[in-house]
Amino acid sequence: MTVPSATADKIIETVRAALQPHGLFLRGTVNFSSAEAAPLLADGRRAASVVLIGNIGGSLWRPFSRWRDGLPDRGGADPLDTWSKAVIQPIAAACDATAYFPSDPPWQPFQQWAMRAEGLGASPLGILIHPRYGLWHGYRGALAFDRPLPETGERAAGHPCDRCTAKPCIAACPGSALTDERFDVGLCRGHLRGEAGRAGCLSSGCLSRNACPVGAGYRYPEGQLRFHMAALSL
Template identity: 55%
Template structure:
């Protein structure tokens, strides 16, 4: 059993780089869990992520020392930081971009009791849409964590749904995400507001605005999305 004291130590180690624990759970008996550090099936998982822009200055400091040609630098930084923590505490680190893909969205729902917004991003009752999952720690022991109930879903109380009305090409709708339309717009001559300031639909959400990523961070993510 992973004691609460160890969880506090893991929290502190992640916090040194602006990352936070995003909950966790014990895999059910018979569940097809991924393997842990020694190759045996994991018994529990802790999600690692961010709330707001806290990791950004740590990432930028790391990036200054890397080759300018490094691919997917934020993923690389996240893997390194979370991997170091995993090694220190006998866990296996995994990333949302690892292949074959692991069910991070499902894990997040189980860990924090969240539900998706109309944009597909999980809506957090405090952070709104301004949060992310950067990785997870897989343990071959059980975690001593309280059971997580379903969180308040702020989208249920949002009548106007501005997140579905702000995009000039209606990329998001009740029908889903029009990926190609969004991509073409961001790359096109009229896509500058999105390229420099981030997704207009996401920015229109009224919740968690104090955690909203600054424009330079949103521009970084938009450039990665559009391959610019």
């Protein structure tokens, strides 16, 4: 798969097809103006666009789990980041793109890109909430290109939290880490390290996240919930 001279539409088509076996999707496109501080390409030029890559619901869990189970060290200390790079970097090389990842410097504004590309807003948990997928989605990387690209992904129509008066996510937090104003990561981690946290959120997923009714059909499978909560508790 090599498409450096392909049309913009062909690039999108090729990347989308390459991601599909790994349970990853094109989540949105940001095209930059010449006045913006766009990320750098490998040759030092400013990118003209980035396309965001991520999961929808538990779409990546089976491919990632198969990959991890086949390794003696189960992917090391940060297996999901390692897997994401193993999937995305070859696609970037084949498309003459530059790959960026949320876990690596130079840090890129992934949340800002997602808000711009998909029209999303932050939930009380700090996670961007999607009107269809709710809190059950994520961004695993981005590809930067030297040309503008067509829009990808699905743009949101409104912010679900603006229409939610009950705020069940706040009421469900057993560690009092969540308020209208902020999410206190320190309180959350402290709760997870205690007996109640280990028996509750750590074993079955964040109770606040589970309480949100938006996108409940996209809820992560149990193994993925435990995986993310274990990483948060470190």
